[in-house]
Amino acid sequence: MKPVMTIQEMTDFLAKVFPQIAADFEIIHMDGETVDVRMNVKERHLRPGNTVSGPSMFALADVAYYIATMARIGPEALTVTTNCSIDFMRKPAPSNMIGKARVLKLGKTLSVGDVMLYSEGMDEPVAHANLTYAIPPARK
Amino acid sequence: MKPVMTIQEMTDFLAKVFPQIAADFEIIHMDGETVDVRMNVKERHLRPGNTVSGPSMFALADVAYYIATMARIGPEALTVTTNCSIDFMRKPAPSNMIGKARVLKLGKTLSVGDVMLYSEGMDEPVAHANLTYAIPPARK
Amino acid sequence: MKPVMTIQEMTDFLAKVFPQIAADFEIIHMDGETVDVRMNVKERHLRPGNTVSGPSMFALADVAYYIATMARIGPEALTVTTNCSIDFMRKPAPSNMIGKARVLKLGKTLSVGDVMLYSEGMDEPVAHANLTYAIPPARK
Amino acid sequence: MKPVMTIQEMTDFLAKVFPQIAADFEIIHMDGETVDVRMNVKERHLRPGNTVSGPSMFALADVAYYIATMARIGPEALTVTTNCSIDFMRKPAPSNMIGKARVLKLGKTLSVGDVMLYSEGMDEPVAHANLTYAIPPARK
Numbered sequence: 297m298k299p300v301m302t303i304q305e306m307t308d309f310l311a312k313v314f315p316q317i318a319a320d321f322e323i324i325h326m327d328g329e330t331v332d333v334r335m336n337v338k339e340r341h342l343r344p345g346n347t348v349s350g351p352s353m354f355a356l357a358d359v360a361y362y363i364a365t366m367a368r369i370g371p372e373a374l375t376v377t378t379n380c381s382i383d384f385m386r387k388p389a390p391s392n393m394i395g396k397a398r399v400l401k402l403g404k405t406l407s408v409g410d411v412m413l414y415s416e417g418m419d420e421p422v423a424h425a426n427l428t429y430a431i432p433p434a435r436k
Numbered sequence: 437m438k439p440v441m442t443i444q445e446m447t448d449f450l451a452k453v454f455p456q457i458a459a460d461f462e463i464i465h466m467d468g469e470t471v472d473v474r475m476n477v478k479e480r481h482l483r484p485g486n487t488v489s490g491p492s493m494f495a496l497a498d499v500a501y502y503i504a505t506m507a508r509i510g511p512e513a514l515t516v517t518t519n520c521s522i523d524f525m526r527k528p529a530p531s532n533m534i535g536k537a538r539v540l541k542l543g544k545t546l547s548v549g550d551v552m553l554y555s556e557g558m559d560e561p562v563a564h565a566n567l568t569y570a571i572p573p574a575r576k
Numbered sequence: 577m578k579p580v581m582t583i584q585e586m587t588d589f590l591a592k593v594f595p596q597i598a599a600d601f602e603i604i605h606m607d608g609e610t611v612d613v614r615m616n617v618k619e620r621h622l623r624p625g626n627t628v629s630g631p632s633m634f635a636l637a638d639v640a641y642y643i644a645t646m647a648r649i650g651p652e653a654l655t656v657t658t659n660c661s662i663d664f665m666r667k668p669a670p671s672n673m674i675g676k677a678r679v680l681k682l683g684k685t686l687s688v689g690d691v692m693l694y695s696e697g698m699d700e701p702v703a704h705a706n707l708t709y710a711i712p713p714a715r716k
Numbered sequence: 717m718k719p720v721m722t723i724q725e726m727t728d729f730l731a732k733v734f735p736q737i738a739a740d741f742e743i744i745h746m747d748g749e750t751v752d753v754r755m756n757v758k759e760r761h762l763r764p765g766n767t768v769s770g771p772s773m774f775a776l777a778d779v780a781y782y783i784a785t786m787a788r789i790g791p792e793a794l795t796v797t798t799n800c801s802i803d804f805m806r807k808p809a810p811s812n813m814i815g816k817a818r819v820l821k822l823g824k825t826l827s828v829g830d831v832m833l834y835s836e837g838m839d840e841p842v843a844h845a846n847l848t849y850a851i852p853p854a855r856k
Binding site (some may be wrong): 454456482483490494517518520523 | 593595635658660662
């Protein structure tokens, strides 16, 4: 399936709607069903024990699935997270992280899917998030 | 990865520990990482509108992930579900259902993974469940 | 807040839309924000070890939150569960169970809330479920 | 139930184990079952539209439930989140937030409970999180 935006268009859109955090994220793959996003992990994402914080992993999952939904419906800034269930499975390395998002169901009002989170260079996933986004009814 | 039990051994074990429901389920694939289970959908699993009930889908997810965990650790009947988060995405057909379970993390005390649920013959998933099982500490 | 239906009207409605299971459930309290439902636990709800099955507890949570939503919006049979996340915390007794549902947010398209599940006569909860229902857009 | 630590001891412990973020949080009530925590919302917690970001709300839920668990078992820094399911229900105001945590089940290896999140001064909850923490087996 072909995405309705290019990676460059999506990157510009994120810079506009999330100016505080867009620089932390880099889209490394995007089609109409899956998206891979790298989070550039910095000092403020870390916790003692040299590990990435839970809220930082949540942020990566949330951004990756937002992008996966926008890649299908176009730039609808008002699309909002209604639910996220995340399983933390392994301690992340203090390195960049990759979020691999997958759209499982795109309906008229809800987008449902998941994101597998990896420490870059590790084979086994660190966390697994399932997300639902509500799509604003007004879009045409 | 090789499972520690055969499909026949697992089927016999289920008949012993879940005598009320084991006949509803059939293991159609089992290795050490994934398990496919068919639920033979009967009148009592249906709801008006000719659809499969939510509790029946929950039962399939729960049994499929239980089997996936047993396939790795052996017959530990006291392994219990501690959390299940399930997204219902499409209306199921009034036909048999397939649950495809996948172990994402097998630790000493927790087994974490997911199950994708399909109406047999349909390509798109009907529901997606994420489960955590607690493994009894006493096992050797 | 006043519910838009009486307990008798709700009971009649459930008997019509869920003829297979309505007899298992009894509404013992219903206002516009909370609902208490008793599940009459029978042989088929039990598992070895004299405990109530996970799918039976899921069914109680699902029905209790369905009733809590109908109590606010009226009999919309097509309202469907989109997500349920359930934590199983204690082993239930082989007795009737009570589900105490609470509406946390009733929007135009989603109803979000939770259900605490008890074995009748026990103080501590057995399970805690969080549910989201999608409300059909066509209602006026 | 009496907590095993005072608010001052807990505050000092958080400053030691979470030096990057402890100053954002203030414990305003703590007993052995419930904990109320204020998050001092700053520029970096906000998003366009003058609202608090999802990851910031996740952080508040996570910290509040961590404190609620420590209040019962004492300062076990290695206690880690294994699951968090969060429903976002209303748009938060751009003000401080309060997280009200409640322990539902404290077992030997798992602590299970929830956190209701409020914008300070608003009556209706903004989000509802359910969390599970794994408690390290080595504690005596």
